[in-house]
Amino acid sequence: MSYRIVTNNPSVRDSYKNVIFIDGTYEDVLVKVRDLVHSGVELIDSPLGASIRMLLSPYRSILVGTERQAMNADQILLIEQSILNYRTLTQRRNSEPQHANDYAVVDKALLEASIQAYEDMKCPTHSKFTGGEFLETRA
Template identity: 35%
Template sequence: MIITNNDWVYQKFKDSCNVLFIKGSYRDVLVKVRDKIQEGHELLTHPLSSSLKPNETPYKSIIISENKGTLNFDSVYIIENSIMSYDKFNKNKLINLTDKIIEDFKLIDLTVLESALDI
């Protein structure tokens, strides 16, 4: 399952994968992933992957297991620490993003996701 706030990712994978589109922020994606992990899903990609810090991009796509299992404490630890890192870095919020910069961030997120999927 892909959880994303990037409409480019949603449009590209909605017909071939289970994609949950979040109309919200990077943090909203992290919180939804945390909720899913608490239900028994497992992280398959790291929530802070790529060289961009959480305050440097508004878009994030994360892959989690399709099926629920027992609570995976490694996934819990990673997602909780990712939310704390987001909050720490988000003291310096993004401002004044042009349409071109927004498109660049969407492309970076999509490319990182595709590399995880080996496409």
Template identity: 30%
Template sequence: MQDPIIITNNPQLKKRVKKIELEFVDDLFAVYSKSRDLIHQNWKLISHPLAGSVKPAQNPYRSIILAPAKKLDFYSLKTIERAIQKLKQFNQNHKKREYSQKIKEDYQIIDLTLIDSALKNKKLV
């Protein structure tokens, strides 16, 4: 059986996470859509795609942990579909922001902290 994987667009994870496979994608929407694609291939969510108090698309960085499943996990599918819907809704209702490098780094740290917590909680580190 395969090991868990993290789908991310956060460059900080490349430096920090060594024991779990990372798949780096270009942007926030790609994190969600790649995660959904894996769920359709019998993977399940280990971390919630809307973790933390920062709304989707407010933080341009997101990391999602998935693990292999024996069959299609409908809870994971429903959860990721709702997260994608929230992301689209947020993008329609708010104009795209440009962030300074410092703010981008702060958002990367927020995402890193959330994913570190999920990894420790699930005993993956």
């Protein structure tokens, strides 16, 4: 397993094995990720979501690496900046407990897409065909 999930989303915790579960807020997840990145763990996902609504979600799941490597200054800058931006965005926001389940569902769906994208890129099982051969031999 080449990634771990830092999450405070209980449905992600219950669905995956490689989870660092944070019993806390979205910001607590960011802070945990920051600590890991400072210790040399790779940041796989961008820390923030892509839509304002999901930045207001109580739940967040972020992919990180499994091993400590050399510190990456760009990634440190990115996670630190993300925390500052997160605070700006949410400083006057009220919580929405009535929508917690929906946020959990979307957070998990976005995580699944992210894991898929990550695994696609790693291509763990290459086909024996390097492309085109199968079709060409049939033709």
